[in-house]
Amino acid sequence: MSVILETNQLSKFYGTNKNQVKAVNNVSIKINRGEFVAIVGKSGSGKSTLLHMLGGLDMPTEGKVLLSGNDMYQMSEDQLAIFRRRKIGFIFQAYNLVSAINVWENIVLPLGLDGKKVDEVYANDIITTLGIENRIHNLPNTLSGGQQQRVAIARALITKPEILFADEPTGNLDSKTSDEVIGLLKMTAKKYGQTIVMITHDDQIAQVADRILIIEDGQVVDFR
């Protein structure tokens, strides 16, 4: 399989000497194009730190992150910002929608930032697949959690990123809605050939992934 994301002895330490905490310790993983990978670990296992480093949001103490061959932390701040905007999509636990603008505007916001035109056919296709076509004129606050997360998924997909990172995307949802959101995430990803890396502590949610990495004390301990 062609590798899209690769880390090489990636580490993140906080503090010094005796008080040093190894949040992520010497992680070398490869993620293939089109794959749905779940990183599973308990809280404090270092999974969020790992995801942030994979997504270009947090500088590693040691090691490299290569996204489609580009060494992310060799870039300047500005280059990295543009790179992130064009190649990476994010979905967060707290949805992070802009409350002052409506759903449609939220979804196409990333395109506006990049001065790109909206591919209406694609946008409508995502919106219909995610079942939010009747909500596009609503303000985010008037939607349920599940609906807000669907909007966030649409927003992450609209730029057709190379890879999508999801940080506990169902953390705030009940179990049926979680199944639904994860299901839709997977279904849309498969439909558009999207690569996804998802972090979760929930074994049931993780099953949807093609591959599961277990992380404990900052180290990947098991592949399934």
Next chain:
Amino acid sequence: MNILAEIATKSGQDGVDIVIDILKDNNLDSIEQGKQLLEKYGYLKNVENVLYQQFLQNIALTAGGTFFLFVILFSLLWLWQRMILQKDKARFSQIENTLVNFRENNYEVILELDDDDEDEQEKIKYQLDVLGHYMKLLKEKARLEKEGTKELVSDISHQLKAPVAALDACFSVLLRDNLSEEEQKEFRIRCRNALDGLEVLLQSLLQISKMEVGLIQIDKKKLPLLETIITAVNRVYPNAIKKDIELVFDFDETLENYEIMQDKKWLSEALINILDNAIKYSPTHSEIAIRLQKRTGIVRIEIEDQGIGIPKEEYHKVFQRFFRGSLPEVKEESGSGIGLFLSREIIEQHHGTITVSSNFDMEVGFNHRHGSKFVIQLLEKK
């Protein structure tokens, strides 16, 4: 006119007359006279004037300078244009080389960009990148499919080894002369069992190989989901009756004629595998609930039993090819580890998801009935 006025004032009556004549334009002599007059006042002879010479020089200088500057500017422009053209040319040949490389299975994009380059160029590079990756992916997929088939063949031969060896051992024993009536009977039964196991395995393998090699294409049509579920339930019903297991079907009435894009045959096969497992690993006189629910954008099917359950660590693994659970109850039953794998494959080909959860770790303790709950989600047809 100023000159005329001056002549009139300075030359007295004479002048006035001349001026009048000039104005009236009726006497050509006066024109001549006027010329002389002008000459007298120095209006015509200023050609030899020092200032005039200077003036001419200035004009020449300015004109020359402008021309010179123009030439320089023009050549600069020309050079600049040529540079851009050459840069473009270099880019185009880089793009060409990239495309040639693509054809020769090298998917690296060679396109050098400067910092001050336009976004458009960067976008072209990005699109080339994406195209390259896409082609690589396609090729890789083809290779994997080929390898998958190889792997399958070796897996199948491996799986067949064990039952064939058992059968072989059984027959060897049976062929001995010194067996008692009872022993003979026992080994005949064992042979029969081994043969049955082999048959079950063969059937599953046949199914899986059809699926894997792509002989069977999932052919989706818009059909009622309920019918598919009923077909599956009918197929497993005899097995359920044998163990006195009740199948409880619960669905929303609005879903009675609800249609989705599906391959009815394969989707019911997927459900049969799950239901078969549920029956196999459930105690007698228990209950299996089948629930059908419409949610936003998807339909949800739940199949919940009161059986042995599945440990958390095995949630993901039960869907893997040839995986068999670690619980002693699983080992007692015959099985090939293919059913759920096939179910997942079929459901994924329907762009759906399947997951399992269990109360296994919660030590419910009631008759050791932990139960498993399979959740299948399928995309609503728009």
